[in-house]
Amino acid sequence: xxxxxxxxxxxxxxxxxxxxxxxxxxxxxxxxxxxxxxxxxxxxxxxxxxxxxxxxxxxxxxxxxxxxxxxxxxxxxxxxxxxxxxxxxxxxxxxxxxxxxxxxxxxxxxxxxxxxxxxxx
Amino acid sequence: xxxxxxxxxxxxxxxxxxxxxxxxxxxxxxxxxxxxxxxxxxxxxxxxxxxxxxxxxxxxxxxxxxxxxxxxxxxxxxxxxxxxxxxxxxxxxxxxxxxxxxxxxx
Numbered sequence: 510x511x512x513x514x515x516x517x518x519x520x521x522x523x524x525x526x527x528x529x530x531x532x533x534x535x536x537x538x539x540x541x542x543x544x545x546x547x548x549x550x551x552x553x554x555x556x557x558x559x560x561x562x563x564x565x566x567x568x569x570x571x572x573x574x575x576x577x578x579x580x581x582x583x584x585x586x587x588x589x590x591x592x593x594x595x596x597x598x599x600x601x602x603x604x605x606x607x608x609x610x611x612x613x614x615x616x617x618x619x620x621x622x623x624x625x626x627x628x629x630x
Numbered sequence: 631x632x633x634x635x636x637x638x639x640x641x642x643x644x645x646x647x648x649x650x651x652x653x654x655x656x657x658x659x660x661x662x663x664x665x666x667x668x669x670x671x672x673x674x675x676x677x678x679x680x681x682x683x684x685x686x687x688x689x690x691x692x693x694x695x696x697x698x699x700x701x702x703x704x705x706x707x708x709x710x711x712x713x714x715x716x717x718x719x720x721x722x723x724x725x726x727x728x729x730x731x732x733x734x735x736x
Contacts, residue, residue, distance in 0.1 A: 544725065554665070554673065554716050556725035568723050604672060614661040614679035615720065620672040 511535040511619045513605050518624030521595055525628070529590040531605030531621050539563070539583040542608035544617065545590045547601035547626075555601075559608070560588060573599075595628045602626075632721035634728035641734045648704040650731045652717030655698060660719045662700035664693060667730075668713045676715075677702060709735050 517529040531543070545557040558569045558579040567579050578591040588605055602625050606617035634654045642648035652662060662680050665673035676687050680695040690705045700719075704711055712735045717728040 546725075546727075553714075553730040554667075554718075554727040556727060559723075559725070570724070612679060614663075616661075616663040616675060616678040616718070617665070617673070618675055618678075618684070620674070622672055 511607065513607065513619055513621035515603065515605055515621035515624040518603065518626045520627045520629065522630050523596060523628055525595050526591070526593045527595065527626060529592065529603055529605075529624055529626070531588045531590075533586045533588070533607070536607075538586040542615075543579075543581060543588040544606045544608055545579060545588075546604045546606055546617070546620075547599075548604070548623075549598075549601040552601075557603070558590065592626070595626075597628050600626060600628045632719075632726050634717055634719060634726055636715075636717060636728040636731045638729070639732045639734065641736060642704075642707045644709060644735055645706055648707045648711070648733055648735075650702045650704075650715050650717075650733065652700040652702070652728045653698050654719065654726075654728075657698050657700055657719060658696045660721070662693070662695050662717055662719050664700075664702045665716045665718065666711075666713045667716065673716065704733075707733075707735055711735060 512534045514532045544559045560579045564581045576594045581588045602623040604623045605621040607619040609618040664677040666676045667673040677693040681693045693702045714730045716730045
């Protein structure tokens with residue numbers, strides 16, 4: 510069974526840093542692209558970042574570019590999101606998601622349970 | 631930048647058909663998918679590749695896409711279908727979600 514477990518959230522002051530982790534199991538982690546998606550309280554889903562299967566290529570939403578870094582450790586079956594220079598507007602539940610592709614179509618077929626990040630003084 | 635627009639809310643009576651639209655420039659040229667999210671839970675994929683259902687998703691969920699609009703249809707809507715629904719597509723190398731639609735079954 511595919512399982513994604515998000516962790517690392519918490520309360521952090523504006524300008525601070527936090528590292529989120531997503532531990533994967535039940536599939537060949539090194540074969541899949543992975544993403545982070547966030548959801549502010551009471552708001553919709555917003556895509557944050559993506560990393561390819563070997564970690565050599567990453568891409569970010571404009572709102573986090575230059576502040577967030579996605580990475581992965583395929584030996585540990587874990588994807589990370591390093592968040593620096595945090596702002597109040599980064600407050601959200603952060604989900605990792607697996608990118609599954611078939612017949613030229615890619616979508617998120619598995620999601621973590623989410624981890625809450627609160628940026629506040 | 632590419633945007634997907636959904637109605638904020640849709641209401642349906644139990645047993646009736648609910649339709650949720652998702653609009654974006656030339657969306658029909660891309661693959662759309664749909665997620666269901668219930669309060670306090672993670673999103674769950676209900677439609678992929680415009681109109682395909684994962685095996686665990688009930689047959690009452692269907693979808694189509696053409697032109698600038700993708701549509702999620704729930705036939706014989708049940709109380710358990712009350713949730714937020716999000717469409718999603720790729721634009722170049724980035725992922726775009728619609729703003730979400732709250733489906734109320736009343």
